[in-house]
Amino acid sequence: MSGTTGAAAAGYEAVIGIECHVELKTQTKMFCGCLNEFGGEPNTKVCPVCLGLPGALPVPNLRAIEHMIRSGLAFEAAIPAFSKFDRKNYFYPDMPKDYQISQYDMPLTQGGVVRYWLEDGTIKECRLVRIHLEEDTGKSTHAGSGDGRIAGSAYSLVDFNRAGVPLMECVSEPDIRSAEEAVAFLEALKRTFVQLGVSDVKMEEGSLRCDANVSIRPIGAHELGTKTEIKNMNSFRSVQRAIDSEIARQVALVTSGGRVIQETRGWDEVHATTHSMRSKEEAHDYRYFPDPDLPPLEVSENTVGWLRVELPESVIRRFTRYTGEYGLNVQQATQLIDNPSLAEYFDACVALSENPAQSVNFVLGDLSRLANETGVAIYASPVVPKHVAELIALLDGKTINSKIAKDLLERMWSGGGSPKAIVEREGLAQTSDPGAVAKFVDQVLAANGDAVAQYRAGKTNVLGFLVGQVMKASGGKADPALVQTMMTQRLA
Ligand SMILES: [Zn+2]
Incomplete structure (x- = not known):
């Protein structure tokens, strides 16, 4: 039984908000000219700015700011004319300045809504509080075995290659009601960021990291219960399991007369449980103040207008077009949307053939199989959408049967060209006489x-x-x- 089902059985519902950090895809870091690339020899992509050496001055990365505005617009967020950078003060060994440049009360984007779908095609909404821009920290590795304080390690290593990488933080309203919805919400964010080209969103490389705020309340209640924040979830699967486990823990605690304490809890993948890490810090603990090295950002209406015009069709719009107008099933629509270049190829086939059902059969069927077998992407193969549309017309007009169509696709894949020409040249037309x-x-x-x-x-x-x-x-x-x-x- 999932945490959500168990909670419902006990008369409770879960209330979940997500905070996720997404590394932006840019050539260089947020405030310096160091390369923004994953990996490499430790401490080779660093300079006085990202190492926080005295006297170094940050210069904002324009591309990162555009990525932020595009992301906000994709979710219908407001883009204020003025925003600013603040210093979030705390000590951490992988953050040499002792503060992180972030945004506090005047972020680049405000509000917005993420529309996403569940496996059965139900469309849900989750409002956003904001998406703000900050810099990533370095990375500590706790190594060796000994009586060191951290996880039984003997010593810690620190790599600053990641320090100063542009990072956006998306904060949702607590509109999510189950672990399944939380994952579907994250999938929607991921699809949009990939489509916009603002991030690679590779969880395994840490370019998407997320925390969840979880509380429970009696079904029908309006006030929020005390929440806990879960950290250390490093895959969508662990997000699902961690939230389910935390809902179950809170329900068990409350129904046995206990009380949930506001705290940060870590997810333990091996034991499939969350454990207490520390009491939750509040915003005022960080002594935010405007960064004196960075003047406020002014975003003109003109810039916002241009970025809005250039936005591609939104992911949810594409989903409703595919499942509504084109009659694809949820799985077919999702499969196409998860691969934007495949979706564009499919759209081109439909535009020329006006036959979405047959186009999706070819694109997700034989063409995907050929792509897998040969290691060549469909859009990079010699089979152009125009020829797929010709093939569909030959089938629709009963000039060829599906067996011949299959053979023709194989030949088109090896560079055969126009299926119509092949049929005429080799007399392959179907015999209906x-x-x-x-x-x-x-x-x-x-x-x-x-x-x-x-x-x-x-x-x-x-x-x-x-x-x-x-x-x-x-x-x-x-x-x-x-x-x-x-x-x-x-x-x-
Ligand atoms: Zn640098």
């Missing part, structure tokens, strides 16, 4: 006396065999429906 088909049927009946006798004796399943023989005799070109009808008539 009753006289010609009748000849093949007669041949097959004459050569398969045994099968005919069996059929007449009641073994009607030999019909498939006989039809197959006719298809073979015709070189695969006979119209299968016509063969079937004719054969049944002759045998009657």
